[in-house]
Amino acid sequence: MAENAVVLEPLFAAKSEPHKVCKQRATRSSLTALNDAQRELQRTARSCANKYWNKLCDDIQQASDTGNLRELYRGLNKAIGLRAKKVCPLKSAEGALITDTGQQMSGWVEHYSELYAKPRSISDVALASTPSFDINAKLDNLPTMAELVNKLKHTAKGKAAGMDGIPADLLKCDSCLLPHMHKLLCQCWQAAVFPSDMKDAKIITLYKNKGNKGDCNNYRGISLLSVLGKVFSRILLVLLQKLSARVYPESQCGFRSGRSTTDMVFTARKV
Numbered sequence: 001m002a003e004n005a006v007v008l009e010p011l012f013a014a015k016s017e018p019h020k021v022c023k024q025r026a027t028r029s030s031l032t033a034l035n036d037a038q039r040e041l042q043r044t045a046r047s048c049a050n051k052y053w054n055k056l057c058d059d060i061q062q063a064s065d066t067g068n069l070r071e072l073y074r075g076l077n078k079a080i081g082l083r084a085k086k087v088c089p090l091k092s093a094e095g096a097l098i099t100d101t102g103q104q105m106s107g108w109v110e111h112y113s114e115l116y117a118k119p120r121s122i123s124d125v126a127l128a129s130t131p132s133f134d135i136n137a138k139l140d141n142l143p144t145m146a147e148l149v150n151k152l153k154h155t156a157k158g159k160a161a162g163m164d165g166i167p168a169d170l171l172k173c174d175s176c177l178l179p180h181m182h183k184l185l186c187q188c189w190q191a192a193v194f195p196s197d198m199k200d201a202k203i204i205t206l207y208k209n210k211g212n213k214g215d216c217n218n219y220r221g222i223s224l225l226s227v228l229g230k231v232f233s234r235i236l237l238v239l240l241q242k243l244s245a246r247v248y249p250e251s252q253c254g255f256r257s258g259r260s261t262t263d264m265v266f267t268a269r270k271v
Contacts, residue, residue: 161226
């Protein structure tokens with residue numbers, strides 16, 4: 001709207017002068033001048049508004065045609081405005097409505113704990129049958145600055161930050177942060193301990209647009225992870241992939257580079 005302000009400000013100034021004259025002593029000529037200034041201001045304001053909305057609609061349509069969802073929803077939010085978020089009462093496991101905010105948060109904690117914190121049991125037979133390999137000391141080498149730069153380069157901008165609140169745009173905008181990030185990575189690597197903000201996820205609850213809003217099962221939890229933690233995880237993933245080539249059986253095709261479960265399904269159907 002800055003370009004419209006440049007056009008409208010002189011018209012406001014042109015209207016203020018005859019308005020002052022009419023307040024002091026209204027005459028036919030001063031009223032005519034005031035009406036003319038008001039009409040010109042209204043005409044120009046309508047023209048600026050039409051240009052603004054036409055451009056906004058064109059931007060939304062272009063974002064929709066190109067599949068740019070970020071710009072699409074940004075344009076829709078500009079056109080519609082921010083909507084008030086309504087909090088719907090949740091239901092407990094027994095079916096009772098929960099209206100207290102603190103109890104609702106406890107309900108969400110219980111719901112996601114049942115989903116993600118279930119106890120895991122590992123068979124001793126499976127552990128005993130797992131082959132052991134010689135220690136590969138190269139996997140213990142400290143990550144290099146080149147590895148950090150490479151993984152940071154492939155990190156997408158504009159993503160939501162995690163618990164630490166550090167967005168990817170900040171990490172990629174200035175190279176002076178690289179030595180500090182590399183030092184932190186090496187310290188965590190040697191101590192085998194990472195800060196909790198780099199590991200914990202911020203869970204955002206989204207309604208699935210179907211079913212009762214009071215039922216926690218009708219919501220989808222989106223986990224927002226630390227961008228810096230994801231960069232460090234990608235560095236660790238490369239080392240684990242080198243190790244997985246020795247650990248995975250030949251029949252394993254999922255989660256392996258250059259292989260696909262689709263090929264295995266196709267082969268099984270042919271056989």
